[in-house]
Amino acid sequence: GRGALDMKGLGVAQLMTFLTLKRLNVPLDRDVVFYAMADEEAGSQFGVEWLAEHHPETLEAEYTINEGGGGSTEAFGVERPVFTVAVSEKGPLWLKLIARGRPGHGSMPHDDNCLDRLVRAMQRIQDWNRELSVSPMLTEYFSRLNRAGVFTAEATVESLSKVAETDVRVRAMLSNTISATTIKAGIKHNVIPAIAEATLDCRLLPGVRPEDFQQELEAIIDDPKVTVERVFAGWSEANSFDTELFNVIENVIHDHIEDAVVVPGVTVGFTDSRTLRNRGQISYGFSGGLNEPHLAATVHGHNERVSIESFKLNCRMVWEVTHQMCAAR
Template identity: 30%
Template sequence: MNGNRLVGTLTGLAALMLVSGLPATTPGIPQAAPVSASAVADAPGIHRDALLWLADLVRINTSNPPGSEQLAAKYVAGVLQKEGIKPEILDLALGRSAVVARLRSSVVPDPAKALLLVAHLDTVPVEKTRWTVDPFGAVIKDGYLYGRGAVDDKGMLAANLAVFVGLKRANAHINRDVIFLATADEEGGGDSSIRMLISRYWDKFAAGFAINEGGNVFMKNGKVQYIGVQASEKVAVNVSVVARGTSGHASQPTKDNAVVHLAAAIAKIGSYSSPVHFTAIVRRYFEGIAPLEDDEIAKWIRSMDTPDRGEHAQRVVSDFSPLWNAMVRDTVAPTVLSAGVANNVIPAEARANLNVRLLPGDSINTVVNELNKLVNDPAVKLEVQPNAGLAAPQSSLESDFYNVICQVASREFAGAPALPFQSTWLTDSAQLRLHNVQAYGLLPFPLADEDLKRMHGDDERIPLASFDKGVDVLTKIVTEFAVTRY
């Protein structure tokens, strides 16, 4: 047995700590209280199993592209079957599948009242040479489980599975249907994504409420600072920058070199900053975050929308935090460059991709027009790519479920405030909102900035104590909303 790897023969989290020589707690993270016996049976067993499920899921490579989620879908279905729950594998394409299962309520069978637990099976790819551990090894080191998807989104998937199975083990008296859904192709958003699931299988998971990834438990100085509950998200659009020139032999350079035109255009685009625009959720977010920050930055947060100091305050706040900068404006990020066929050939065409993130309600045409004016080069064209995202309505900040999420999370994290959050990233929740689902995002794991930055980067990891706490918090959110108390 390798002491640095999680194996199925362990009898519990305590045994794992002993084998690995790890601390049983992580400073700054409140320890999980026992789950109420009326809500979920055998809480220690659920926490142990959740960690084992997470490790097994990390070991299944579902990097997208190509995704290949079918093996992970079958694994999840097997877990559910073992617990006496009937899952259904929803095939979407060759090797690509989702999983759905339902716990039925005898009280309120109305789909408009049902609660959907959502997470995705796929992950972003890895650059293995940049990792210090096997990205698909579920390596345990220094109080963390390392692996692609440990947080995004197999951590959420394992936590959802634990809550769902826990309700079944407890024979909980649920007051509404609770539905488990593991989706495919979230990272790609293509023909195997939730968009296709809804088109082909909506009746199998139609619900009125959903909890998904999208928000976070943010930490500062070793303590939970606030809980961001996602109720809206930006819209992603890809734009191609195409530069054309005269091809020829590289020994005789020309002035209309497509690569030079493209490089000049990208340099200009890289300096672009769109005007600030406060959505209702972002305005409420900043009202809530200002009292939590140091006096100096709080002063500028409060001044962002004032006529005399607003413009300067916006610059200060945007420079202070890339997240805040992206929350208040449309952003444009060059992500891919391509040109050339050989080292000694001047190409006729050079291309770049721009990943544009729009605030809800903003127009891609407005952004493209501004970029065209900025580039001001007839050799360069901007082309909006198909399959652009759609702006979805925000989820209600007045619903019973939103209130339960905020109340439970704040209580479980020592009174830290729960704030409405508009994510700069995309989730499956946008498609659910387009179908009248009140969907909210919360990865319930307390994560420091260092761990948040690793989610799509190298050495992705989740603190063991954070995962354990997150399972507990998610359990309490679901049971308070969906379980009848006697």
């Protein structure tokens, strides 16, 4: 059912860890807080953003385990367990383009047609060649996969550029992306409209500020009669993967699956972690579940589901990571 993988399974694993710590009266060196926050899919305005504004004291923590990571039985067509621990994520920037022009009769074309303006603007965006960027974290990601024989290309811009030509996920990991999602104009077949609108879903690399990217995009459009409105935006820098928590996660994974490859990664979507990272937390996307690609593909789709074995493994790993990090020694 909806949410089995994204992210009720992880949520239950975290909740069971929280309850078990209490039921066993485990002595703790660190406080353990369970966050259950709504609205992440719609931008978190009434979830973590609301808490950060109205009750910031509830979000004080050194580390957070959140969604965004997990294990797959294969990667890049190679059958070998790979666990990604998300130490960063792309920032959302949702924009609306509004083109204005002179209305008129469809039988009398003129040079101030708002739809023509919008089409030209969209074409300029489509033709915009945005450079690929390989951050130190992504260098580590691809290098680890390369050493494990999972990924054949080297972790260089030149090698990865060739892969990105055909692999949309690699391209999304390495560049600021733009997807046109809706377009709206006109009410009649024979009427030139006065206004035309389109929406863009932009996803920006960690550390790229939305206002800087929007300014670049407006310069690319270069039309005073096409305005760009910001609907929603978020951003954060990447966390370091040289931490106690990352080391514990890596060790726990290898305790259960000896030949697993553990890599720091970037979430191409967005999560509540961006808000927590901007508050100075180390926030990792980590799930101990190990899923086959055909099950992972059901997220947000029909018959979304998780295997019993993967769910049990997830519960066990989340418990062990939390216990090792927080239990009194």
